Amino acid sequence: MNYKNTFTNFTQLLGKSPTDFAVAKEKRHLTHAVECRDGRVSFPVVLNGVSTSFIPEQVLAIQLNKLKEITECAIGSKVVDVVINVPTYYTDAERRSVLDASKIAGLNCVKLVNDLTAVGTAYGFYSTDLPPVDRPPKVVCFVSVGYSTTQISICAFNTGKMKVLATVCDAFLGGRDFDRKLFDKFASDFQQQYKIKEPLSVKATIRLLQECEKLKKAMSANSSELPINVECLAEERDLANKMKRTDFEEMCSDLVQRFQDLLTRCLDTAKLKAEDVHSVELIGGSSRIPMLKNAILSVFKQEGRTSLNADEAVARGCAFQAAICSPAFKVRDFSVVEPCLYPIVLQVDREEGGDQCMQTEEIDGAVAIQSKDMCIEVFPHLHPIPSSRQIVLSRRGILTLEARYADKDALPNQNVSIGTFKIGNPSETFTEPRKIRLKVRMNTHGIFNISQAQLVEEYEKEVEVTVPEDGPKADGSGNAKAEVNAPSNGDVGNQQPAEVNSESTPNAEPDSTSPKKKTVTKKKFTKYHDLSIDVNNMQLSTKQLNEFCEVEANLIQQDKMERERVNAKNAVEEYVYDIRSKIQGPLSPFLTPAESESLLRMLDATEEWLYGEGEEVTRQVYVEKLTELKSKSDPVVHRANEHLNRPMIVENFNRSIMHIKKVLDSLSAGEPTYDHLTPEQVSQLKEMIVQYEGWLHQQMTQQNSRPQTADPVVKVSEIMSQQKAFESTCHPIINTPKPAPPTQTDGPATQNSDQSNNMNNNTKEDNNPKTCHSNKNAKNEENMDLD
Template identity: 55%
Template sequence: MAISVVGFDIGCLTSYIAVARGGGIETITNEYSERQTPRLIGTAAKLQHVTNVRNTVVEFLPLIGKKMSDASVVKERSRLLYPIEEAPDGRVMIKVHYNDGVYAFTPEQIVSMQLTKLKTITESVLASKVVDVVINVPTYLTDCERRAMLDASRIAGLNCVKLVNDTTAIGTAYGLYKVDLPAADQPPRNVAFVSVGYHSTQIAIGAFNSGKLKILSTACDPHLGGRDFDEVIFEKMAQEFESKYRLKISDHPKAVVRLLLECEKVKKAMSANSQELPVNIECLLNDRDLCSKIKRADFEEYSSVLLSRFEQVLKRCLALSKLRTTDIHSVELVGGTTRIPALKTLVTSVFGQDGRTTLNADEAVARGCALQAAICSPAYRVREFSVTEVCPYGITLVWDKEDSGDQAMTVAPENDGGFVIDNKDTSLEVFPLMHPVPSSRRLCFNRRGPFSLEARYTHPEDLPNQNALIGIFKVHGLSCKPGEICKVRVKVRVNAHGIFAVSQAEVAEEYEKEVEIEVPDDTSNVKPDNTASKPMEVETPNNGDVTTTPTQPSAAANEANETAGANKKLATKKTIVKKRAVRYKDLPVDANIMQFSPRQLSEFCEIEGKLYEQDELEQKRAHAKNAVEEYVYEMRNKLAESLQHYATDKENSDMSRVLNETEDWLYGDGEDLHRQAYVDRLNAMRILGDRIENRAYEHKNRGPAVESFERSIVSIRKVIDSAAEGEDTYSHLTEDQLKQLQQSLDQSEHWLRDQMRAQSAKSLTDDPVLKTADIVSKHQVMESVCRPIINTPKPAPPPLAPSSPQMPTENATQNNAETNHPAPDDVNLKGKAAKTVSEDKTESMDVD
C-alpha cells in the first residue's frame, strides 16, 4: 500500500486538502467536486445552515483549547448563533441536538469531526489509508491551543507529524520551488508574507537562502479578518432595516445568517467594482424585503478602524524584523480577504512596494503543509529545505526560592556554554520573543527536595486570551541527605509543534570509583599515601562516558613529578586510587497542563467511532431512501414514454398505482424509517417494473445479437464449402474436423431458427422466449468449437533432398582459363561479358 503524504489546511471558514502524488502537489476535491470543504463538517452541512441555524456549528476553531472565562471566548460568544456552556473543568462545551437528544461536545471533538471528514475525502480519492498528516495552525496559537489541536488529531485517528504555522507553510510553498535563491554564503532574500483570512491576520517576514528558510518576525491580529469587514456592511444594512421597519435583525438568527451571506457577496463584488452596488434580500424578516446600496468608498470609510489595525500589524512585523523597507525583496499576498483594494493600498504604503499574488491565495497553506509532509516522509525524496521558526511569545520560567538562599543556578542552550543567574532571582525568560525554535535550554538548580517550575508567557497583554499560564511542572524523586544540597539539571524545550515542555530532569549523584594510575617506583618500600592529594572528580553522564577532572596535587606530589621528569630512567609502577565520580539519575516530572488525559482521549475516540458509524448508517439510509424516490420518478416517466409499448393496460395501471402509493408513503409514514424499509419497498416495486423493462431491453438488443450470430454461421459455412471444393487454404482439414464443423453449424442453425419462430409469435407485451443472453451463450459455444478447427495451421512441407556436386568438364576449364587470360583482341568482349554477369547477379538479389 502506498504511503499517503497529506497536508490539511483547517481554516476558520473553509478547509483544503493537498496531497503529494505524481511528482507534485495536488489539491483534491470533495464529494461535491469542490476544492474547498466548509468548516460546517462538509458541503452538505452548509446547505442546511440557514434552515438549521441553532444546530449548525460554525467558527469553532477560536474556541479550541480555551476556558469559558478567557477574554477571547467572552468576546467570541456574542458572535455565535449556537449555545455554549461551561464544563466542570472550566472548558467550553458546545450543545447540539443529535439523535433526538441534547449532547455537549468539546471544541476539540468538533475539530476532530472536521478532520475525520477530511480524512474520509482523502481516503476516497487516494484509495489508501491516511494516518500521517501535517496540519496547519495559526501562528498566534498558544501552547494550550496547540496541544488541543494534537488531541483533536488523535481523536480523529490521525498521527499529526507536525503542526505548521500558516505563515511557515506559505513560506515553504514559496521557497521550495525557487531555484534563484541566494547561496548559503550570500545575503538572504527577505520576503514578507501577508495572510488575511476569514478570522485573523498573520504577517511574517522570512529570510531565504538556497534550501533554507529562517523566519525573522511574525505579527498577528487574531480578531481581524474577512468576517469583520462583513460585519461592517452587516451593521450598516441592519441599521437601515431597523430604522425603516422597526425590526431588529440581530434577534433573529436565520435573518442574521442570510444577511451575513449577502454582505460577503457584496464585499467580494466591491473588490472588483468601485461603483455603487445593490444589496437586496427578499422576505428577510416578517415578509419585509431589504433593499439598499453601497459603494467601495463608503465601505472603506466604515472600515477605517479595521484598516488602521491592519496597518499597525504590518508596521509591528517590520519593526520586529529589524529590517528597512529597502531590505524587503517582495511582499506576497495570501488569503481571500487580501483581495480588498484598501488592504493592498496599505501594504504598498508600509512596505514601499505592491503586494504580489504569485502564490495561490486560497491553497498556499495546504500546499505548504503537503510539502512539509513530503519532507518528513521517508517515502519521498524532496529537495533539501530546512525551516527555522520563532517563538511568537516570550516564555518565562518561575520557581520557588530555597529557604537557605543557596540556589546557585546556570542556564545553557543545548550544546552551548552556560551563564550564571543571580541567586536572588526566582524567574528567567528562557525563550525570548522571536527566539528560534525548535530549541532547548538546560538549567541547573541546587535543591534540597522536590520543587516545581511554572512556565508562563512573559507578556500576557500580547496574548489573544491573556491567559499567561502554560503549565506547572513538578520534579519528584529528589531525596537529599540532611545538610546536603543536590544538583538538579532540568532540560526545557520548545519542539517542532511550538509546544513547551520540561523534557528531562536529573540529579547528580557522587560515588567513589577505583582508578589505576602510574607513580614513580623510587618509593617501592613505602606504601602510597592516598591522602597526599585530593581525589579527582569524575563526571559520569547517563550514556556511561566518564569525564575525569584532576584536582591540584600536593607539594610532595609535585616534587615527585619533578624528580621523575629530571630522571626519566626512574621506574614507574601502577597503583589503584579511589576517586570521586558523578553520575546523573533521571527524575520523574509531573506536568499539570491544560490537556486531555489518556483516559479522556480514549473516551472521545470511542464516541467519535460511534458517531462515524452512525453517519455511515445514516448515509446508507439516505441513499436507500433517495433510490426509492428516484425509482418512482424515473419509472413514471418511462411508462409514459419508452416503456409504454411493453406494458399491458393492466400492468400500466398497477404500476402507476404502486408508484403513487410509494410517493405518498415517502412523504408520510416513510419519512424517517430504517434503511431496510426502503430496500424492501424498492424491491417490491422492481418485481413489477423489471418485467416491463426486461421486455424493452430484450427487444432492443435481440436483433444485434441475432445478426452477429448469423454472420458467424455464414462465415463457418463458407469454410466448409471451400474445403469441399478443394481449395488449398483448407485442404489440410481432415474429414473428422469437417464433420465436426458441420455438426456444430447444423445444431446452431436449427436452435436459432426454432427460437426465432417461437419469438415471432409473441407480442411486445409478452415475456420474451428468445433472450439476448441465450443467443450470446449459444454463439460463444459455436465459436469455441469451430474456430480452433478453422485456425488449425497447415503442416510444414517436407525438406528438399540435397543435390550432389558436379565435376567441372574440360571445356569449362578451358573457358575459365581463357577468361582469366584474355587476348588483347578480346578486350571489348571481356567488358561486355563482365557487364552481363553483373546484371545477372543484381537481378538475382532483387528476386531474393
C-alpha cells in the first residue's frame, strides 16, 4: 500500500482550517501528511515524480469523477445533475465545500441530502403501514454507526410526509474507535513483551489495525476467546495474542457510554419517551456490534431492527430524492420537513449615532422578533428548513454583518463563523439613517445566505383624486375621503386607499349629470433599491474553482494517457506469450529451425525489456515494439492461415465448376431445362470451364510441391477472386429465363371454344327467368313503333 500517496478520511477535513481542533483529532487516524495551504487543510503528494498538494475539495472531486465514470458506463449516458449525501452534522462551511467539489467534478448538485434524511426517505417510500395525515404519526428512530461517525435521528411519519423531530451526532465516535481500543491494547502488550520502545511504523500500524478490525467483527458473532496473529510486525517479531468479547466490552465502556448518552439526548430533544418510539432502525456497519445493540435495548426498551439495508439505505434515499427533484420521473408525493441543527445568529457592527433597531419578519409578514441588541437569532434550534426571513435595519453607510453559530459546544469543530456580509456601496453615505431590508435564507442544502438586500426609500407625493359632489364628509373641515388612483411609476403605497362611498350597483351606469370635483392630496410611497452584497466565507472563489477545474481536467487526461500506455504495454506482453506458445505448438510446421530460434530469441529479449528498461516508456514505444514483433511473426501466421483455409476454398471453387459442367451435361443429354441457351452461350461456358479449371489445377500442382515453411504460391484471397470472376460470368448465362411460348392463330379450336361459350351463355339465360323475360321485353320494345 502506497500510504503516502493514499488519501483516507478526507471528508472529515472538508471546510476546516489547519488550526481547528477537529483536524488535530483526525490526524491520529491519518497515514499521510497534512499541511496548510491558503488557510485550508492540504495533503502533500508526489504525482508523476513532482511534489504537489491537494485540498480535500479536490480529493472529493476526484472521487466524484470516478463515481461519475462508473455510472456513465452503467447507464450509457452522461451524468450531470446529481444528489449528494452529507453527514447530518455538517456545518455551513463543510456543505459549501461539497458543492465546490461537485463543481470541480463538472457536476450540478441539485440537492445536498443529510444521511439520515435519505434513510428516512427510503423508509417512508417503502412503508405501507403509515397512518394518514389526520392520525398521530408513526415515530421511528434511525441509528447510524459508521466507520468514523455516529448519527441518530427521530422522525415522525404519516402517509406521504416525514418530519425530523430531533437529530444528534458525534463526529468522532465510530467503528474505528473500537478498532483503536484493540490496537492500543495489542501494541502495548507487544512492545512490553519484546522491550520495544519506539512506536510502530506506519505500515505496521496499518497491518495491525486491519487485523483488529477483523477480530472485532469475529467477536461480534462469537463470545469465546479468539486469537490475533500478525507476522513480522516490528523488528522481525510476530504478534500473537487473544481477546474475549467480555474483555473487549469492558475496554470500550467509555465509548458505549458516549453512545448511550447520544440516545438519551435525542429522546430529550424530541421531547419523547421511550414508549413513544414505534421502532429503532439500525444502519451502518458498526451498528452490528453487540454492546451497541444492548445500549439501544436499555434506552428504548426494544431491540433495534435491521429491516433496512445497512450499507445501501442512504444511497436508496438519495435515489428517491433525485427522482423527486428530476422532471423526468413521476413519483408519489412525499414531503420532508427538516430542522436547523445549529442555531444561527446575525451580529451587526455598531454605527455611532445610528438607530440600531432591528426588526425580523417571516416572509409572510408576521413580526417575529424586535430587538435593539446588535445580535439577533434568525434561525433558532430545530427551526424548519428550507426557510426565509426578513430583517429591517437602519443605517447611514455600509452595513457589515457576521453570521455565526450560537452554540459553540454543539458544533463538531471550532469554526463558529459562517461568513461576513458587507452590504451597500462604500462611496454612498447618508446624513440620516436609512432603512435596509434583508432577506436571509436557509436553502435546501442547509446553507445560510443573505439572498437579497434592498434600500427602503419612503417619500411623499401629491396625487390628484376625483371627489363626487355628494361624497361623504370625512371630518368637520369638509374634506372628503376618496379612492386614490395608483400611480403609474411602480411606486408602492404604504396604506390602503379609502373606498368611494357610492350607492351604485355593479351594473349601474354613472350619473353624467352629477358634478365632480378634483383635489390634490399627499400620499406616502415606498421604493426599494437593490444593494450589492459582498460575501466572505469558506467557499472557493471563482478563480480558485477555475484553477482546480483545470487541474482536474489535466488529471483526467493524464489518467486517459496512462490507461492507453498500460493497454499498449499489456498488448505487447500478451502478444509475446501468445506467439511463443504458438511457435512451440500449431505454428511449428510452418517455421524453419532458424526462423523458430530467431523468433524465440526476439520474444525472450522483448520480455526481458518489458520488465527492465521498458517498464515506464511511452505508449508510442510499445506500439513500435509490437509492430516490430508482428513484422517478424506475421508471415508465419499467414502461412498457417493459408494452409488451414485453402482446402475449403479450393473445394468451393471445384464445386462451382462442377455445377457448370452438370449444366452442359444436361444439354448434351437433351434435357429441356437449359435447351433455350444459344450456341454462343454454351460455347462461352465451355471456355470458362477450360480456363478456370486449368488455372486452379496449375496453381494447386505448384502449391502442393512446395514445403509448408515456404510462402504460398497462390493466396486464398486470389482463389476466391477467381471463383467470383468465374461465377459472375457463368451464372448470368445459366440463369437466363426461357422465352415465352408463341401465340396461336385462329382455327378450329378457336371456333369450337366460341361455340361452347355461346352454349354456356344460352344455358345461363334459360336458367334465369328474369333475364329471359327482360330480354323478351327488350325485343318487343325494339319492334314497337314510336310516334
